[in-house]
Amino acid sequence: MTLLRFSNVYPRLIDPFNDDEMSEWSNRHYSNTNTTLPSANIKEDVDGFEVELAAPGFDKGDFKIDLDKDVLTISSVKQVANETNEGQRFTLREFSYQSFSRSFTLPNIVDNDKIAAKYENGILRISIPKKEEAKPKPARQIEVL
Numbered sequence: 001m002t003l004l005r006f007s008n009v010y011p012r013l014i015d016p017f018n019d020d021e022m023s024e025w026s027n028r029h030y031s032n033t034n035t036t037l038p039s040a041n042i043k044e045d046v047d048g049f050e051v052e053l054a055a056p057g058f059d060k061g062d063f064k065i066d067l068d069k070d071v072l073t074i075s076s077v078k079q080v081a082n083e084t085n086e087g088q089r090f091t092l093r094e095f096s097y098q099s100f101s102r103s104f105t106l107p108n109i110v111d112n113d114k115i116a117a118k119y120e121n122g123i124l125r126i127s128i129p130k131k132e133e134a135k136p137k138p139a140r141q142i143e144v145l
Helices: 020-029
Strands: 042-043 049-055 063-069 071-080 098-106 117-121 123-129
Touching: 042 098, 049 071, 063 117, 071 123
Parallel strands: none
Antiparallel strands: 042 049, 049 123, 063 071, 071 098, 117 123
16 A cells, blocks of 8 residues: 655656545635635524534624525625834735625525524524524323313
8 A cells, every 4th residue: 555646756746736535625714706705504493493514713893794595695705914013024915805705595394584694703693583483382181171
């Protein structure tokens, strides 16, 4: 079993982006603009759903949350410019530009008017309550007349 594959004279480790596993990873974890997509968790209980989006380094004002019919879209555009002091010069300067957009189709059992969001400790939490009629009813006994 070979631990390193060689491409020309250099080990494959130097050129990892030609590896199929790496390209599959980038297709799953990057948007069309080659920026990373925040990972999401979706929880459900009897009262509703909670969407958690891991987005460290953002501010709560960086997020835009839209609801169009039954599609909830969470997006953000953030540009960070590197400032310089007088007398400095760059040999390399990279600007940071982060953007993403994630959409989720909501079931018809949710109460769209009561959706709320909170950003804390790098996690965006969106609370999506269920309609009262969609919540399970307690068992009851029906009297025979």
